[in-house]
Amino acid sequence: MDVRRKLLGSFLAAAALVAATGGVVLQANTISVRSAAVTEAEQLARGIAQDIAVGPAPKREGESTAPLLYDPAALAVYLERQHGLHQRDIVVVDRNRTILADVVPDEVGETYAEDKGGQVTATMADGQARTFVEESDDSPEGMLQVVVPLTGTAGVTKGAVVLEYTQLYHQMLATTATARKIIVAAGLACILLVMLLGWIISRSITRRINSLTRAVEVIRDGDYSRRVGMGGTDEISRLGQAFDDMTERLEVSAREILAKEYTDSILANAGEGICGVGADNRIIFANEAAGRITGLGVDGLLGLDSGEFLPSGEDAEREVTMQRPDGTSVRVAYSVSVIAKDGGAVVVLRDVTRQRDLEYDLRHQALHDGLTGLPNRKLFLDRLEHAISRARAAGESAAVLYLDLDGFKKVNDSLGHNAGDMLLRTTGDRLAGALRPHDTVARLGGDEFAVLLEGASAETVEQHTQACLDALNQPFVVHGRKAVVSVSIGVVPEIAGYGDAEEVLRNADVAMYAAKARGKGCFEIFESRMHEQLIDRLDSEARLRDAVHRGELRLHLQPVVALPGKRVGGVEALVRWQDPERGLQQPGSFIPLAEETGLIAEIDRWVLFEACMTVKRWQDLAPHASPAWVSVNLSAVELEIPDLTDRVAYALATTGLSPHCLVLELTETVLMRDLAVTAARLEELRELGVKIAIDDFGTGYSSLGYLRDIPVDVLKVDRSFITGLVGNQRQQELVSAVLQLGHTLGLKVVVEGIETEDQLELLGRMGCRYAQGYFLGRPEPVATLIERMTTGSAI
CATH class of the missing domain: 3.30.70.270 (Reverse transcriptase/Diguanylate cyclase domain)
Structure with missing residues (x-):
């Protein structure tokens, strides 16, 4: 699109804006007139409603008036008088939309059905005045109606008054007709003026721009004698004057440029170094690039024997490392073109230092x-x-x-x-x-x-x-x-x-x-066997990953016996793997693999949920023969999971097991990984009501310090303290000290690894209250242990 069309388009847009502004003004006028008509009609309707519901204002002081609503004859006279006074149709309806009074007596007693949008009903419901358009055969263009509530002295809505204000609206609209005509006429005059002004200005601008364009096209073709000769002081005139001045200078410069040798210009601005060598091998010409590459400068190269900085050789193209006078070196690729006529040559030098360094860096980075x-x-x-x-x-x-x-x-x-x-x-x-x-x-x-x-x-x-x-x-x-x-x-x-x-x-x-x-x-x-072991390990890992999802894990329970009496106090939950290929696997055959591969967290979650659900069912089945708690081992990976507390709470809530019936066991090594984080995490668990136990107590970082800092409820003495207990006085004193320490701190102490009756009797004399071991009961499937306990079988 050319400039003239753009200018005309701009002025046309301005004219359209003027027309749009006039349209907005006319529309605003119409809206304002209608709003005023509605306001006046509503005020009149409310006055009529007040007269009907309460009674007309007394003509004399002390005179009482009665509501017209209950006097149909008086109401009819009142509406006839109002119709004659204001020339408006008035309809009075009750709560059921039955017409109580109308300027058309035949309508009295009928249901008011002209309100298609339910405005009358809505007004009686919320007491708000509304307007609507009543359409009928007599008035296809519609009659404008306003409806107000008919409210008694007690504030109870008894009906509504519908008042026509079509004539009032048209009267008000007629009063603004002259102003609307003036607005339309003024708008049309502005549009014509804008379009005329746009045509004049665009023609003036484009005429001078075209003159400049033709002059530029002439100069582009090499004729620097063309002038535009514009007078005036505006921007385009000053541009024309500057153009004439520029053409004069171009004409002078062109004559100077043509007087120079093109070859000198090319050589001086070349990015590559170029040297001219005479028949005596001395430099007779050098450009700036050659002086910069060699570090000798143009003056240093002129007259210099080329053999002093270019290595000898018959190759027309070579690449060498050149030493500069300042001690730096540069990698230079050069080519020699012999001039047969006078025995000289042209040498082209190219600095490839950065290119070679980049190639080296790329090779080094790749390797x-x-x-x-x-x-x-x-x-x-x-x-x-x-x-x-x-x-x-x-x-x-x-x-x-x-x-x-x-x-x-x-x-x-x-x-x-x-x-x-x-x-x-x-x-x-x-x-x-x-x-x-x-x-x-x-x-x-x-x-x-x-x-x-x-x-x-x-x-x-x-x-x-x-x-x-x-x-x-x-x-x-x-x-x-x-x-x-x-x-x-x-x-x-x-x-x-x-x-x-x-x-x-x-x-x-x-x-x-x-x-x-x-x-x-x-x-x-x-060794070759290692490869076979690795394949076997990978196979075991793959099968273990699917074990939980395939339902191959089994929960076994080992009883914890309360002394004396040998009654079951609690149970410890232990996991077994029913491997389809190798049969029932003990924890030692797959738990280390689970810990290395990160599967231990998923197995721990399964054991926790299964143990809680099993013990809860057992308690519901046999309340008097069920364990008071279940112990579940917690791995180091599980302890580091941020939402561990939420997972335990979810397992308890889902299974319905009381938090006081759950004991979470951790080894001393796991507890001491990060004492501050561990203590905070265990305190969160204890706030749920869960008990915390230290498993294998005495084999790790045992100290009184962490018993003070870490919230613990149960100590489980490791089986290594029980092996050889009978007959070893020093070991008996140590176990007795641990029992006394735990009881003094208010902790429940469970001794593990009981395998003989002598060990059990000796621990009983030491004051041991809870014991666990093969002598008292091996880990066994849930169903077997529940059946044995509920039938009253002895431990």
């Missing part, structure tokens, strides 16, 4: 770890492939170590990712320091590293592996805090017999997992 700077998996596998080839060809010995940090995740989660990165960098430095300079140390990813030992005998491999263990078992200082981690190492001592690098690394990884399974902080040499 090295960005955090530690060590070779990455790709480079390590490449070097390992070459080492395997050399080992086969020359019979050299070589070995691979696969290292994984134990406890790195805990440091990373507790101290932050920056601390974890610092620990990984330090790990790389320590490994490099513990090995020979030609050994390869690589970071494979995460907290996993690999080492390639070439030319190393079996004894050397073991020495260097132990050196790596010793280096990484030393405490790390991260952000001022001491962090202790260890390392598990898998070793493949001879790599010559392997098919490829991936196989070597995979077997080293398998040996590393064997080291972790042995207890971490050690190394294992790969």
Whole structure:
């Protein structure tokens, strides 16, 4: 769209705006007139309603009046008088919309049905005046009606008064007709004036712009003699004058530019260095880029023997590292073009330093770890492939170590990712320091590293592996805090017999997992059986993952006996796995695997819910023969879950078991992981009413301090204190001291591991109140134990 159309469009938009403004004014006038008509009609209707409901105002002082509502004759006379006075139809209806009075007597007694929208009924319901349009055969355009409530002296609505105000509305609208005509005429005059003004202004502007455009097109074609010659002082005139001044200067500049050599301009502004060499090998020409690249400057190059900064050679294109006078070096690619006529040459220089540095950086990044700077998996596998080839060809010995940090995740989660990165960098430095300079140390990813030992005998491999263990078992200082981690190492001592690098690394990884399974902080040499064990472990893990969902877990209960009397005080919930392939599995065969893989949390939730539901059903079935509580073991993973309290509360609420019937057991090792967090979490559980027990008491970090700081209700003395108890006076004194300590602190003490009657009798004499062990009852299926207890069988 050209400028003229845009200007005309703008003025047309302004005219449309004027027309829209006039329309808004006319509409506002109509709305205002109607509002005034409604207000006046409503006031009149309310006055009539007041006369009908209360009575007309007395004509003389002291004269009493009666409501017209109850006098049909008087009401009819009153409406006739009002109709003659105001020339408006008036209808009076009762609560049932029955017409009590109307200027049309034939309508009296009929139901008022002209209000299609129910406005009359709504007004009688809430006492608010309303308007509506009554449509009839006599008045197809509709009659404007206002309805007001008919309210007595007691404030009770007895009906409604409907008053027509169509004539009033038209009278008011007629009074504004002249003003509306003036508004329309003024609007049309403004629109015509705006359009005329727009046409004049757009024609003036576009005429001068077209003149400038034609002049620019002429100059664009190379004719700098064209002038527009505009007078005036407005912006376009000043633009024309500036244009004429510019063309004059362009004409002068064009003559100066044409007088120069194009080649000089090109050479001076070239990004590459260009030197002209004479037949005597001396520089006879150099541009600024050549002086900058060589560091000699243009003056330093002129007259210089080209052999002093360009290496000799027959190659037309070469790349060399050039030393500058200031001591810096630059990588230069140059090409030589010989001029056959006079024996000279043209040399083009190009600075490729940054390009080569970038290529080196890209190669380094592709083959090295960005955090530690060590070779990455790709480079390590490449070097390992070459080492395997050399080992086969020359019979050299070589070995691979696969290292994984134990406890790195805990440091990373507790101290932050920056601390974890610092620990990984330090790990790389320590490994490099513990090995020979030609050994390869690589970071494979995460907290996993690999080492390639070439030319190393079996004894050397073991020495260097132990050196790596010793280096990484030393405490790390991260952000001022001491962090202790260890390392598990898998070793493949001879790599010559392997098919490829991936196989070597995979077997080293398998040996590393064997080291972790042995207890971490050690190394294992790969054996073929390890691969089979790993496959078996992966198979067990896959089947264990589905065990809960397939309903393969089984709940067993072991009774806790109250002494004396040998009655069942409570039960401990223990889990078994009904493996379809291996039969019923004891906890020791799958709980460690569950803890390593994180499945223990899901198993713990299943045991908690199943134990609560089982004991609740037992209590409902046999209230007098059921245990008073059930103990459920809580793992370290479960204790660290933020919503543990909510999960326990949900299990209790869902099963209906009383919180006082649930005891959660934790080992001392789990309790002491983070004393502050543990104490707060256990206090939340105790607020539910749940009891807390310390399992295996005396085998971990036993101290009176945590008995003071951690909310505990039950102590379970470990079975190791009971083995050899009979006949060992010192051990008896120790157990007796623990019993007295627990009772003094108001704790319930349960002694585990009772396997003989002598042990039971001796503990009874010591004051033991609760005991548990195979002598008193082995863990057994729920149904079996319930049947035995409810039938009155002895423990």
